[in-house]
Amino acid sequence: MIYAYAFVAIAACVAIERFHNRKAKIAIALALAAFLAVGPRFYGNEAIFSVLADAAVYVMLALGLNIVVGFAGLLDLGYAAFFAIGAYTYGMLASPQFGLHLPFWALLFLAAALAALFGALLGAPTLRLHGDYLAIVTLGFGEIVPQIFQNLTKYTGGPNGIAALDVPTFFGHSFGASVMPYYYIALVGIVLALWISRNLRESRLGRAWMAIREDELAAKHAGIDVLRSKLAAFAIGASFSGIGGVLFAAKLALVSPDLFGFQVSVLIVSMLVLGGMGNIVGVVVGSLILTIVNSALLPQLNSLVDASFHTTVDLSNIHFLIYGAILVGIMLFRPEGLLPNRERRAELRNSGEVEAEA
Amino acid sequence: MSLLDLVEVTKRFGALTAVSNVTLKVEEGAIFGIIGPNGAGKSTLFNLLTAIYRFDEGRISVDGTSIAGLTTQRIARLGVARTFQNLRLFGNASALTNVMVGEHLALHSNIIDSLLDTARERRERKEAERRARELLRFVGIAGVDEHFARNLSYGTQRRLEIARALAARPRLLLLDEPAAGLNPSEKQDLLALIRAIRDTGATVLLIEHDMGLVMNLCERIAVLDYGEKIAEGTPSEIREHPRVIEAYLGAPA
Ligand SMILES: Nc1ncnc2c1ncn2[C@@H]1O[C@H](COP(=O)(O)OP(=O)(O)O)[C@@H](O)[C@H]1O
Ligand SMILES: [Mg+2]
Numbered sequence: 001m002i003y004a005y006a007f008v009a010i011a012a013c014v015a016i017e018r019f020h021n022r023k024a025k026i027a028i029a030l031a032l033a034a035f036l037a038v039g040p041r042f043y044g045n046e047a048i049f050s051v052l053a054d055a056a057v058y059v060m061l062a063l064g065l066n067i068v069v070g071f072a073g074l075l076d077l078g079y080a081a082f083f084a085i086g087a088y089t090y091g092m093l094a095s096p097q098f099g100l101h102l103p104f105w106a107l108l109f110l111a112a113a114l115a116a117l118f119g120a121l122l123g124a125p126t127l128r129l130h131g132d133y134l135a136i137v138t139l140g141f142g143e144i145v146p147q148i149f150q151n152l153t154k155y156t157g158g159p160n161g162i163a164a165l166d167v168p169t170f171f172g173h174s175f176g177a178s179v180m181p182y183y184y185i186a187l188v189g190i191v192l193a194l195w196i197s198r199n200l201r202e203s204r205l206g207r208a209w210m211a212i213r214e215d216e217l218a219a220k221h222a223g224i225d226v227l228r229s230k231l232a233a234f235a236i237g238a239s240f241s242g243i244g245g246v247l248f249a250a251k252l253a254l255v256s257p258d259l260f261g262f263q264v265s266v267l268i269v270s271m272l273v274l275g276g277m278g279n280i281v282g283v284v285v286g287s288l289i290l291t292i293v294n295s296a297l298l299p300q301l302n303s304l305v306d307a308s309f310h311t312t313v314d315l316s317n318i319h320f321l322i323y324g325a326i327l328v329g330i331m332l333f334r335p336e337g338l339l340p341n342r343e344r345r346a347e348l349r350n351s352g353e354v355e356a357e358a
Numbered sequence: 359m360s361l362l363d364l365v366e367v368t369k370r371f372g373a374l375t376a377v378s379n380v381t382l383k384v385e386e387g388a389i390f391g392i393i394g395p396n397g398a399g400k401s402t403l404f405n406l407l408t409a410i411y412r413f414d415e416g417r418i419s420v421d422g423t424s425i426a427g428l429t430t431q432r433i434a435r436l437g438v439a440r441t442f443q444n445l446r447l448f449g450n451a452s453a454l455t456n457v458m459v460g461e462h463l464a465l466h467s468n469i470i471d472s473l474l475d476t477a478r479e480r481r482e483r484k485e486a487e488r489r490a491r492e493l494l495r496f497v498g499i500a501g502v503d504e505h506f507a508r509n510l511s512y513g514t515q516r517r518l519e520i521a522r523a524l525a526a527r528p529r530l531l532l533l534d535e536p537a538a539g540l541n542p543s544e545k546q547d548l549l550a551l552i553r554a555i556r557d558t559g560a561t562v563l564l565i566e567h568d569m570g571l572v573m574n575l576c577e578r579i580a581v582l583d584y585g586e587k588i589a590e591g592t593p594s595e596i597r598e599h600p601r602v603i604e605a606y607l608g609a610p611a
Contacts, residue, residue, distance in 0.1 A: 196473055203472035203479055204465050204486075211459045214448035221408060222526060223434035223463035232469055343450040346506050 002048045006055075006292045008035060013285045017339050036187055040180060050179040053251060055291035056186030057244045062271040062287035063193040063280065064240025069269070070278035071206060072233035073213030074127070075135040077265055078142020082238040084260035085118055086111040086245020088149055088156060091255035094166040097157065104168030108246050115242025116235040123234035127227055142265050150257040161256025168250050175250075182251040189247070190284075193240055197280045200236070209233060210343075263320070267294070270323050274330055276337025278344050285339055290326075294319065359422055361386040361530055361561050362407075367416035369399075369406055369585075376402040377413070378585035384530075384578075389552065389562045391576035393569070393596075395605060399585040400565045401443050404532050408440055409433055420530065435463060437529035441519045441536060443565075449508030453499070453518050456507050457490035460525025493521040497551060513544045517551070524555065531555060533564040537571055549575055573597065581605065 012032040016025045040049060061083060068076045089111040093102045102110075126137045149156045156162065168175045175181040200206045208229045211219035220226055249255045267290060275286020302315040330337065336348040362384040369377040377399045384390045392400050406413045409430045418425050420436045428436075439460070448456050465486060471479040494500050497517040502510055507518060516536060523531055533552070537545050545568065552575060556562050566572045572579060573593040581589040581596060583605040589596060596602055 199475035199479075200472055202483065203475070204462065204467045204482065205469060205472035207455060207459050208462060210451055210455065211448055211462075214450060215446050217410070217430075218442075218446040218448065219459070220430040221434055221440060222459050222522070223431055224459075225431055236473070343506075346508075347450045 002044075002051055002292065002296050005036070005039065005044070005048070005052055006288055006296075008032070010285050010288055013281045013288075014339065017279075017281045033187075033191070037184070040183070046179055049183045050251075051292070051295045053179050053183040053186050054248075054295060055288055056183065056190055057247050057251075058268070058271065058291045059284050059287045060186065060189050060193050060244045060247075061241050061268050062275070062283045063190070063197055064237045064244070065268050066237075066272055066278065066280070066283045067197065067200065067240070068233050068237035069272055070283070071200065071213070072209040072230055074230060074233060075131070076138045076234075076237070077135050077262075077269065078138035078140065078145070079237070079241060079268055080260045080262070080264035081122075081142045081145035082115040082119060082241035083245045083248070083264060084145050084149060084257070085115050085238075086242035087249035087255045087260065088162075088245075089114055089242070090246040090249040091162040091165055092155065094168075094250070095162050096164060097155075097162050101166050104166070104246070104250055108243055111242040111246045112239040113242075115245070116239040119234040119236075119238030120231050123231045127230040127234070139262070139265075142262060146257040146260045149260075157256075159257060161254060161259075163254050165249060165253045165255070167253070179251065182247060186247055189243060194280060194284075196236075201280070205229065205232060266320075266323065270327055272337075273327055274337060276340035276344060279337070279339055279341035282337055282339030282341070286337065289338075290323075293322070298322070360384055361388075361421055362563065363417075363419045363422075365417040367403075367406065367413050367418060369402055369411060369413050375585050377406065377582075379416070380582070380585075380587045382580055382587065382590070384561060384563055386529075386561055387556065387559070388578060389556050389564070389576050391572040391579040392563065392565045392582060393567070393572055393579060394582035398582040400582055401534055402585075403582070404440060404534055404565065407433070407532060408438060434526065437527075438532065439523035439526045439528035439530075440532035441516075441523055441534055443534040443538070445515050445519055447507040447515055447519055447522070450506060452504050453494060453507055453510065454487065454490050454503040456518055457493050457521050457525045458486045460522035461486045461489060463526055490521075490525065493524055494518075496524070496554070497521045498547060512539050513541075516540065516548075520551070520555075524560075528560055530561050530563065533562065533566075535565050535567060537566055537568050545571055 009032060012028050016028050019025050019028070061079070065076065065079045068074050068079070090107050092098060093100045093107055094104065122141050126134060129137060150159055170181065208219065208224045211222060211224055212226055212229060216226060271287040271290050272283055274290060275284065276282025298315050298319065302313070305315070306312055336345045360383040364380055364382040367377055367380045368375065380403065392403065394400055402411065405411045407418065409425065409428060420433070420438060423436060425433055425436070448459065465482045467479045467482050470476070491503060494503060497520050499514050499517050502514060507515065510518060520533070520536065537548055540548060549571060552562055552564070576593060579591065579593060579596045580587055581602050588601045588605060589599040591599065
């Protein structure tokens with residue numbers, strides 16, 4: 001069952017968060033990686049790993065958005081736009097659409113670069129805005145990008161999108177119809193995303209983001225180039241999403257504008273809120289939980305309801321209700337998220353430790 | 359050449375002239391005081407120096423470089439650091455991290471270093487951390503390194519903000535009422551600290567309400583009243599100055 005994998009992954013994340021010993025953390029992380037890598041040889045089927053591969057893509061997206069929202073404190077409600085840009089990069093350049101069949105691996109890098117570029121292009125004029133204003137502009141951007149893809153019918157296939165995308169190859173071996181290559185690539189992607197997130201958090205740039213988030217004026221007085229730092233957050237965050245988009249499109253062998261709407265942006269923000277914004281491990285847990293709820297729990301619940309009551313309701317229509325309920329519940333009982341970092345817990349609970357007088 | 363040079367600087371907020379035609383020179387290595395009743399325009403003057411506001415008339419230069427049109431961040435690069443009358447710490451970060459942010463301009467790692475945690479990034483982080491601890495010790499709050507800034511006592515926060523400003527290795531340090539809210543013994547410690555800071559080579563410009571402290575500490579003092587500089591001189595000159603006596607008796611702070 002898929003829940004076995006999800007449960008082990010989440011439990012390992014919680015353990016990593018709870019242990020204070022660095023060696024223990026690393027040991028658990030390695031054990032989890034080994035489990036996820038070797039597990040498929042013993043247990044599971046294509047359907048499970050298809051969902052897990054999607055979950056892994058969402059973890060990457062959430063880690064990318066976490067850099068923008070969690071680290072730099074910029075509320076971006078249009079993050080799915082960069083996901084779309086990544087997916088369409090693959091859709092247009094590795095398909096019969098233009099007869100271009102560029103290699104998957106090259107397009108991973110190209111999509112990361114393009115998404116980063118668009119992140120910077122969006123950021124340059126808008127990052128002078130703060131808080132709500134920025135959220136609204138990014139929301140607009142998130143709406144406009146799929147619209148553009150929908151209306152450039154000549155290039156993008158319009159509302160129908162582009163189908164029959166190339167099946168990637170690895171040193172001449174086609175991925176075929178199996179989802180396993182995507183699962184493994186997404187796992188490697190997560191490892192890289194985690195590594196980069198950790199590096200950034202501990203870096204000069206990461207400290208600059210923290211300063212901007214906490215007090216922009218004081219940050220400027222420390223000589224921090226606020227606009228450039230924000231642009232960097234936007235571009236790096238977007239590049240994660242671009243890579244996720246290529247993986248997603250190649251696995252589905254299809255892109256269409258309705259895959260990247262506002263609900264995707266909301267979903268990713270919900271993952272951050274649920275898991276604990278700013279905290280890398282928390283974000284992973286939040287995105288795992290929501291993807292599993294989305295792709296496994298709800299469909300199963302749906303068939304259960306139908307079977308018990310002889311109905312044909314479509315629970316996917318109430319996804320938003322469920323996210324809404326989760327978010328409201330979290331806000332009421334655990335505003336800092338399930339696995340917050342120390343800073344955020346302190347920010348949202350006023351009961352932080354008090355100085356032992358120096 | 360003076361380190362800081364203001365010539366006939368004026369700042370208006372609508373009909374209110376907060377800083378009026380102020381001329382001031384601060385020599386390198388000085389401890390220079392600015393006093394004046396509440397609302398005299400002292401903090402506004404600091405805000406002009408770090409480009410929070412733009413001045414309407416006059417000239418300001420730091421070490422010969424005009425700061426007209428420069429951003430706050432560019433002025434920081436000229437070696438100007440400050441503290442705020444109402445503390446502006448990064449409350450949800452540790453004391454150590456607060457000081458490390460202050461070191462931003464002293465570090466050179468770029469975005470690639472930060473992404474990949476290169477050798478340069480790691481070396482600089484280690485060095486920044488070591489220096490930050492040293493600065494916390496220097497301002498007299500060693501041991502609070504891992505505490506969140508906002509959980510520290512008021513006096514400790516004031517010192518932490520000074521440590522953060524010092525981390526930029528400023529040539530000119532602006533302190534806006536550093537003694538506000540401190541008890542007499544803390545004020546004595548602050549006096550010694552400011553002297554120690556000057557002895558490291560920085561020039562200190564400070565706004566202060568506590569007359570005893572200012573008279574004790576500063577070599578030169580300027581007095582503002584309703585945005586105008588009404589007097590400037592040594593502490594003894596200021597103490598005797600008729601307009602100062604009038605301003606302070608007429609509008610007690
Ligand atoms: N942003 C502002 N807008 C309007 N008036 C201001 C602003 N900042 C300061 N002032 C006014 O300018 C005058 C000087 O204020 P300030 O420089 O803070 O005085 P001080 O620091 O000497 O107590 C006061 O009358 C104050 O109300
Ligand atoms: Mg003031």
